[in-house]
Amino acid sequence: MxxxxxxxxxxxxxxxxxxxxxxxxxxxxxxxxxxxxxxxxxxxxxxxxxxxxxxxxxxxxxxxxxxxxxxxxxxxxxxxxxxxxAMAAGGRFGGHVMQGHVDGTGVFLHRDADDVTHFAFPPELGRYIVEKGSIAIDGVSLTVAGVSQEELTVALIPTTLSLTTLGRTEPGDLVNLEVDVLAKYVEKQAAAGLRALAVDNGGGKEDA
Structure with a gap:
């Protein structure tokens, strides 16, 4: 981890x-x-x-x-x-849970004057990306500042820009994206619950 x-x-x-x-x-x-x-x-x-x-x-x-x-x-x-x-057991937990399992590649678009940085992401990942949620970009734990249908923004502090590759990224460069694994588990559990509810409701109608 x-x-x-x-x-x-x-x-x-x-x-x-x-x-x-x-x-x-x-x-x-x-x-x-x-x-x-x-x-x-x-x-x-x-x-x-x-x-x-x-x-x-x-x-x-x-x-x-x-x-x-x-x-x-x-x-x-x-x-x-x-x-x-990899994080040592008992170590300080500074970012968020990451597996190092990349979900897809995004594209660096541009950085504005306030160092708000824009990335395009594959549309199939959109359901896991939420404002103020966590995302890893090239292995850097970040908070999503904003998100639209196929674009997200993050606000990068000077330390992140100087100590990671994100300060060296050029428009058009590919970046590795890992969405919050907790969102995947929530989706799976919610889907199972909705399927069970649908079966229960369907069975009730047939009995009637």
């Missing part, structure tokens, strides 16, 4: 094609300080498993399914990424 509080800006230092996708090598002195084979690290919001650690660099394997669904398909040496280690 992650919380969306980025620990450091990392850098892609190598991309190697494999039979199942790519192996990425990334530099991150903070996250590699105690990293070991098998640990989970979120790379711009994508939960990946550490294959190897050497000095301040680590490697991860990214399968084609993940490449297809995330912006890591565009990874190349020199690219900057957000890095966060």
């Amino acid at each position: 992650f919380t969306g509080i980025v620990e450091e800006l990392g850098e892609v230092t190598g991309v190697e094609e494999t039979a199942d996708g790519v192996r990425l090598r990334l530099r991150g002195p903070v996250v590699t300080a105690d990293a070991a084979h098998g640990d989970s690290i979120a790379v711009s919001g994508v939960c990946l498993t550490v294959v190897d650690v050497e000095g301040d660099e680590f490697t991860v394997d990214v399968v084609r399914e993940t490449l297809k669904r995330t912006s890591l398909d565009k990874a190349e040496p020199g690219r900057t990424v957000n890095l966060e280690r």
Whole structure:
């Protein structure tokens, strides 16, 4: 589990094609300080498993399914990424519940003079995005400032702009989106309840 509080800006230092996708090598002195084979690290919001650690660099394997669904398909040496280690049990919870399971990619549109930033999102995610709700953009825990049919806005503070990739994003760039997992569970439970209610009501009418 992650919380969306980025620990450091990392850098892609190598991309190697494999039979199942790519192996990425990334530099991150903070996250590699105690990293070991098998640990989970979120790379711009994508939960990946550490294959190897050497000095301040680590490697991860990214399968084609993940490449297809995330912006890591565009990874190349020199690219900057957000890095966060999995939350330790008993650690401080600063953001919101994140799994590192990307729901889709959005597009950075523009940032206005007040640093309110606009992103387009896939329409199928709209039902999970609400004003003042939580969303992760490239692994950064953020509060939705506003939302329309296919666009959301977030207000980014100077610290977020300087310490994450969101301060370096250009119009047209893809970003990874993870909606609030709690919204998914609520939807599933509510749908089950409505189906049960429909069955009960239907049965009552037939009995009558």
